Amino acid sequence: MRVLVVSAPLVGHAFPLVPLAVALRDAGDDVLLATGGGALAAADAGLPVHDVAPGFDFGRIALRVLPRHPLVARAELAGTAGTRGAGLLFGALNDQLTDPVVALADRWRPDLVLHEPFAVAGAVAAARLDVPAVRQENSLFDGRELVRATGARLGATLRRHGLTELPPPAAAIAVAPPSVAVQDGWPMRYASYVGGGELPSWLREPGERPRVLVTRSTLTGPGDRGPMPAVVAAAAQVDAEFVLVRPDGRSARSLPGNVRVVDWIPLGEALPASAALVHHGGAGSALGALAAGLPQLATVGPGDRRHNAELVARRGAGLALRPRDVTAEALTRLLTDDGLRAAAGQVSREIAAMPAPADLVPRLAALV
Structure with a gap:
């Protein structure tokens, strides 16, 4: 089985996907991680990694997007925006990610796409190839809300790839302990790759x-x-x-x-x-x-x-x-x-x- 794993090009988004990706690799599957920026360091875990966001700068995206929405920007800085600010930011990010991720999927031909909630470009690629998409949580939010907020900003991007909306995933994976937060999907014990470095x-x-x-x-x-x-x-x-x-x-x-x-x-x-x-x-x-x-x-x-x-x-x-x-x-x-x-x-x-x-x-x- 060939599994394409798709993450936003941020360490905190990609590293929690690594343990499952490594488990798939160790089971004999071909795994490729599509991400960018500092998250490319996931290659140190022994995973093939492809850069789908050359020159990525999240700060540049924020400076372009948030000033157009000053009330949301103020709430985002205070941590009270809910999914509104995230939808704006990661909608703009996925607008940039979708074409490279789809192009990679067209070349590599995965049998399954595993993506985190803020990398819905993976769901678009899976729909284009008509293969299952699986959403893996990597936070304490309900991933369904994050996908809705991000996808709501991608109308033109979806139409460009022959879609009117993001299709539901074939499955979802929940990592939050139920007594702390409610998530939808198969439960999985939280783990994360933490990068290099030696422990004194x-x-x-x-x-x-x-x-x-x-x-x-x-x-x-x-x-x-x-x-x-x-x-x-x-x-x-x-x-x-x-x-x-x-x-x-x-x-x-x-x-x-x-x-x-x-x-x-x-x-x-x-x-x-x-x-x-x-x-x-x-x-x-x-x-x-x-x-x-x-x-x-x-x-x-x-x-x-x-x-x-x-x-x-x-x-x-x-x-x-x-x-x-x-x-x-x-x-x-x-x-x-x-x-x-x-x-x-x-x-x-x-x-x-x-x-x-x-x-x-x-x-x-x-x-x-």
């Missing part, structure tokens, strides 16, 4: 004090700094060790004695020896902490970050705060609140009980 040996074992990992977004733009500056400012007042992962230059200046810095690391390998995760509210970070059973502090911010942080807080597995509200008191609560840790452990067990990516390979093969 000291991060493999618990330290003398509770360890808190602090990460930031892989995107850059308004609101993308997340919680790092506030954590650095408060760290000296907290009985813990803080580890900043890939800090920007400003966050790494004048660090307290209990703050250390590392470059890109396989984060999933560092979580088991840690006590908590502080992050920018990205879906991958939120799901990674839930899978590891760690309490988390997620800052509300642009795009889906408020949505993700508030879902985690509603489940009781973490705190959702504005960056300026990340104080010593909040960080101490993150480490000492038994309720947060108990809820995170419950969700971790819920995720562990979901089928592994390899378990879904026979179900996908049955669609062809």
